[in-house]
Amino acid sequence: MNSANSAAVVVGVDGSEPSLRAVRLAAIEAARRHRPLRVVHGFIWPLLHVPVSPAPDAPPGGGLRHQAEELVAAAVAEADATVPGLSISGEIIDGEAAAVLVGESPTAALIVLGDRGLGGFSALVVGSVAVQVAAYADCPVLVARGEQRPDEPVLVGIDGSAASRRAAEFAAETAVTRGVPLHAVHVYRHPGSSGPGDMQPLVYDETGLHTDEDRMLDGWLSGLVEDHPGLRLTCRTTRGRAGAVLAEASRTAQLVVVGGQGRGEVTGLLLGSVSQSVLHHAHCPVAVIRAPR
Structure with missing residues (x-):
């Protein structure tokens, strides 16, 4: 585990409800550890050579990049509502979600993510991103799933x-x-x-x-x-x-x-x-x- 005082709790987000549960859990965990919270979104579209800016004749506020900015902003707001006053930052990083989070792990105190994301197959109980990050990360990985029971061991x-x-x-x-x-x-x-x-x-x-x-x-x-x-x-x-x-x-x-x-x-x-x-x-x-x- 990274023991530097500046090491943040990192949470991966994709706009899904599981990722928002992860944001709430990550905010609480960051507060417990007296760490800042870093909200990260892996933006895969540039790697696939998909246009991410709005079309010339599209209304303002369109495009995949703007959508990513909105979901990160919503996640930051969710974290702030969960733990007011927590030090929170958000960033969009070009890359596939699992690779981006693993890349964050050497300097993170903890990585938090949901058990499934928007791209998960309905038959999978836990998404591939969670499994890959848990397998490769250089810091502890916390997967938000199941019920919250704060009084249990x-x-x-x-x-x-x-x-x-x-x-x-x-x-x-x-x-x-x-x-x-x-x-x-x-x-x-x-x-x-x-x-x-x-x-x-x-x-x-x-x-x-x-x-x-x-x-x-x-x-x-x-x-x-x-x-x-x-x-x-x-x-x-x-x-x-x-x-x-x-x-x-x-x-x-x-x-x-x-x-x-x-x-x-x-x-x-x-x-x-x-x-x-x-x-x-x-x-x-x-x-x-x-x-x-």
Whole structure:
């Protein structure tokens, strides 16, 4: 995460209702973090060689560029109405939406976007822009979806990977800032491997396995409470599919935080299967935290 005091919370907008929900969430998040808010619109039409200025005989105020200016202005106004007095700027950047937001990420404190935009297919639960930005961004990505439940805890999925450890830090900081508990969940399916090439046992003691997984979770979270004074932490270890367990648990959470790629997932995937599953099925906003590349 960019720690410079000037780093802004960046929100991507396209004029859709999901993007306006993202604007409201981003404004609140910027205020919580004492950061400015930067409203960004990826303006793709110049790349497609589409005329963006009004035709010579068109009435004033026409053209695609003017429409983009209006939607950015509307988003800035929405943010200002959500958090009056917040430092807000807006900018139109030529380029495809996901590429523009990823380009903003090295200097952003956080990127916020809606789960779907104007160009999304109706069959998709989460749009391709959200998935691409979550996979490639160099800062935490917050996707506005589901219900807002400000009194519920922050939920984080933990599996011992570098990305999940960063997710735990982000979740702990967020929970303390919001004044709510942090609920850490570790989901396992089989006995863990102690090294490369290890064979999983065909027969094992379920009670002993659960105890071992509890012990690993305690080790992964060791020091988290000491590092975040005021943190109220609860932990749960359960057997199942991580994506499904976290999505179900999100029904009683205000935010679910996941690492971009978990332990044991295919290395070539920029966004792991668990984080993708949570992005598509969570019942509250989702934060995706990637490990450094």
